[in-house]
Amino acid sequence: MLDHAETQSGSNRLSGRELEQIDAYWRAANYLTVGQIYLLDNPLLREPLRLEHVKPRLLGHWGTSPGLTFIYAHLNRIIRMQDADIIYICGPGHGGPAMVAGTYLEGTYSELNPDIPLNEEGMRKLFRQFSFPGGIPSHAAPEVPGSINEGGELGYALSHAYGAAFDNPDLIVACVIGDGEAETGALAAAWHSNKFLNPRHDGAVLPILHLNGYKIANPTILARIPEDELRSLFVGYGYRPLFVEGEDPAAMHERMAAVMDEAMGEIRAIQEDARSGTGGETARPVWPMIVLRSPKGWTGPKEVDGLKTEGFWRAHQVPLAGLADNPEHLKLLEEWLRSYRPEELFDDAGAPVSEIRETTPDGMRRMSVNPHANGGLLRKSLEIPDLKPHAVAVSHPGGAEAQATRVMGGFLREVMRANEISRNFRVVGPDETASNRLQDLFEVTERAWMEKILPEDVHLGRDGRVLEILSEHTCQGWLEGYLLTGRHGFFSCYEAFIHIIDSMFNQHAKWLDASRDIPWRRPISSLNYLLTSHVWQQDHNGFSHQDPGFVDVALNKKADIVRVYLPPDANTLLCITDHVLRTWDRINIIVAGKAPSWQWLSLDAAKAHCKTGIGVWDWACHGNSADPDVVMACAGDVPTVETLAAVQILKEHMPQLNIRVVNVVDLMTLQPREVHPHGLSDRDFNALFTTDRPVVFAYHGYPWTIHRLTYRRRNHANIHVRGYNEEGTTTTPFDMTVLNGLDRFHLVLTVIDRVPQAAGTGLKQLMETKLLEHHDYIRAHGQDMPEVRGWRWEAEAVG
Structure with a gap:
């Protein structure tokens, strides 16, 4: 049951004219929403609706849309009254046509898309493009002005809202959360974001939980639990919930206006208190939130084929389908569209009438052009300090x-x-x-x-x-x-x-x-x-x-x-x-x-290496590295250590072997240049890895990643990757490499198996013995062998 003290305090907030205007805006937005889902032509119903006026494939989500347009209308009222800086985050982003409708009525959509003007032809194009080949997606995607939350995958709206509010002291983020979305783990944790929002220097988030009762084919949890339990849930999260519920449009407009005024008043009071120095430092404020309960598919068909539709899950997507096979559905669609009285909402040219345009904010206060919803407009480069004071001295x-x-x-x-x-x-x-x-x-x-x-x-x-x-x-x-x-x-x-x-x-x-x-x-x-x-x-x-x-x-x-x-x-x-x-x-x-x-490169050498993203480490190579018998490649800090340790073993036991060492810091360099902007040309790749020599590649992750990146290369058949093979446990660091064959001993064994010059040297038996010694040592002593723990690169061993 409603707590009327919380929802309807004071006299009516809306004059008769204001009520008419805000309801007209809402009807216009709903009309545009339905039109986007259904119509190819005849956008203003200037003639009886025929099948050829309707899209052959009906895609979109009606159920959440009328609630989204209702909220949009009332946020516009607050912006105009208070000159508030507000952006709208649409958690039920699948209600994309509702968001497009709001931006169109504000004029923004036509400003950004001059081929879709505010007239009948523009409306025709607006309708045709929605969920249509060559058009726009059905969700509140980047193409929708004012959107920073796509909403295709539910659960992220509230954390996005708080992220937008941090360090934005004048911004209010209105975040609509669908009751289906509210069941996701990501959203459930995000309610706790209020424990991190400081009203002194952050903006505010106004969560609006939209309870329309149903998901795709099931009721939602928060819409079915008792209201006192729902209230307690959000009080426990640290919010003060304000309830708006019903289905009569006039009464709902009045209630929403009152609750919006109350919520905004509380937000302003919290911020003024924190910023005046009289409060906000020792206690977290209790921020308001709104719980809006309205029928799913509100103002749509009550029943279809004798089955309940409005206020039920059948309204979720397209309430009237199969129009080609069911003329009655076409008739119902026309009645539904005409129920919004479009002749009152759009003038002879097809533009929104002045009474509707008067309800929208002006200029940059429109939510669809608020620069915070197009963050690149506000982005300033960071001040980046000098690296030199932080560099490790590597002689x-x-x-x-x-x-x-x-x-x-x-x-x-x-x-x-x-x-x-x-x-x-x-x-x-x-x-x-x-x-x-x-x-x-x-x-x-x-x-x-x-x-x-x-x-x-x-x-x-x-x-x-x-x-x-x-x-x-x-x-x-x-x-x-x-x-x-x-x-x-x-x-x-x-x-x-x-x-x-x-x-x-x-x-x-x-x-x-x-x-x-x-x-x-x-x-x-x-x-x-x-x-x-x-x-x-x-x-x-x-x-x-x-x-x-x-x-x-x-x-x-x-x-x-x-x-x-x-x-x-x-x-x-x-x-x-x-x-x-x-x-x-x-x-x-x-x-x-x-x-x-261990550290390998001075700051200057590191800069040069990072600039190219990949390169030969001449100091680690051995013999005639210009004509190598083997290329030892590595990507990652531990693989680099193990590669260098393997090279040191090979240099000691097989000094006649020519070894080239290649280190990869930018993994994308391995792809062909035509695939990735950082990729090496075939010529440069071949110069590093040769066209016919064995490459033993020690990689941080799964071995097939390297194969995936290099499969087009000429020498791919000779690339042998050691990496993580899903072998692990609680063990010593070096044993992790041994379990997965990434360690120095396995790397040497890989070279022996693939380089003819390395056969018959006795080194293979030595490496296998070392692996046995390692196995026994860590189980006896609980740590890696001294020769592993004490290993370091010997500068004098550089060839």
């Missing part, structure tokens, strides 16, 4: 030891410091910032935290710029929302568990790809991942934490979107970090270990 290869991600953390600290005033850089991660050795960040900022802080707590603060929550979904959503509204960031995560956001990565990659073909969409900062605590260094964990396969997921995306970097040491990691922070419209994946490791 010769292997002459220093360092923790690569700890060095990176010092650099990110200075990035954070340099951009402190602009507040446009954040680091997110699931409780792993310190674990991933990025703790130097805490010298200039804290973890954001709006809950109680105990005296013994460390690095928690109201103004923190590091965001940690043990939900990879929420971290990803926050960062996406932050980037899409024009800022910069980094996502640090354990390599094995980044898989949790595979689908979110996929959706963001598709968004970037689609945006590139939209001339008015401006580039946004790249989505940058640091994947560490990787497969080869899991001393505290085991098999569950051993999975390098996120790179394989990423490689499924278009080549111009994805970059994968495997820096072999700290200085190359520094150079790559500096590079990715300067890029846009990319997804950059960096895989680097956090354990102490």
Whole structure:
């Protein structure tokens, strides 16, 4: 039952004229929505509806759309009344025609697409293009002005909303959450984002939970639980829910106006209190939210073929189908369209009447042109500090030891410091910032935290710029929302568990790809991942934490979107970090270990190596490397160590062998140039890997990834890859390489098996003996053999 004290306080908010105007806008938006789903022609019903006026394939989602247009209309009212800076995040993004309708009535769609003007012909084109070959998608895709949330895959709207609000003090993000979407794990965790939002310097999020009762073919949980339980759920999440429910349009408009006014009043009061210095520092505010309960398919057909449709799951997609075979359905469609009285909504030319246009905001206040929803318009380059103070001093290869991600953390600290005033850089991660050795960040900022802080707590603060929550979904959503509204960031995560956001990565990659073909969409900062605590260094964990396969997921995306970097040491990691922070419209994946490791390149050498992305390490080669007997290639920090250790063994026992060492830092260089912008030409690839010599390739991840990238190359048949073969447990670091055949001894054995000059030397027996010794030693002593733990590159052994 409604708590009327919460929903209808005070007198009516709308005058008779205001009520007529807002209802006319809503009817017009609903008419345009239905028209997009159904009509090819006769957009204003100037003649009786015939079958040839209807699309042969009916695609789209009606059920959620009238609720979305209803909310849009009332947000427009708030913007006009309060000059509010509001963007609209549409969780039920499959209601794409509703969002297009709003942008069309505002005039934005025609401004951005001059071939679709505000007249009858423009409306015809608007209808025809929807879910039609050569047209626009059915969801709230990048083609929809004002959208930053595609909504094809549900669950991400609320985390996107909070990401957009962080460091945007004047912005209010209205986030519509469908009751089906509310059942996803990603959305359930995102409710806790209010524990990280500081009203002093952040904007506000107004969640609007839209309960229309049904998913595709089932009722929704939150629509069926008792209202006191629903209320308690959101009170427990830390919100004050305001309820609007019913189906009579006039009464619903009045209720929604009252509740919108109340919610906005609470938001303003919270912000004023926090920013006046009289509050907001010691306690998290209780933010308002709205629960809108309206029928699914509201204002659509009540029944179809004697079966309930409005207010039931049958309204979810296309309520009236099979029009060619059922003339009664065509008649019902015409009645449905005419029920909105289009002759009152559009003038003789087919443009929205002035009463409707008066209900929409002006200029940049329109949600469809708000610059925060086209974040590239607001994006400013980061201030990037000099790398030199952070570089590891490397006098010769292997002459220093360092923790690569700890060095990176010092650099990110200075990035954070340099951009402190602009507040446009954040680091997110699931409780792993310190674990991933990025703790130097805490010298200039804290973890954001709006809950109680105990005296013994460390690095928690109201103004923190590091965001940690043990939900990879929420971290990803926050960062996406932050980037899409024009800022910069980094996502640090354990390599094995980044898989949790595979689908979110996929959706963001598709968004970037689609945006590139939209001339008015401006580039946004790249989505940058640091994947560490990787497969080869899991001393505290085991098999569950051993999975390098996120790179394989990423490689499924278009080549111009994805970059994968495997820096072999700290200085190359520094150079790559500096590079990715300067890029846009990319997804950059960096895989680097956090354990102490030998360093190979000086900063200058690292810069040169990273610029090409791949190269011969002359100092590691042996004999006549211009005419090698074998090419030893490596990609990744641990594979690099094992390759160099194998080379050292080969040089000692087979000094007559000519060895070339190739290190790969940019994985995409392995692809042909015509496939990826970073790819090597066939000529350059052949110069590195030869056309006919054995290549023993030590790779960080699954071996078939290298084969996948190089299968077109002339020497592919001679490339033999060692990598992760899904063998693991809680064991020593070196034993992980042995279990998967990536260790130095197996690499030497691979050379012996494939290089004729290496046969019959007795080295094969020695390597097999070493593997047996290793097996027995770690089981007796619980750590790797001294010769492994104490190994280092001998500079004097360089040939």
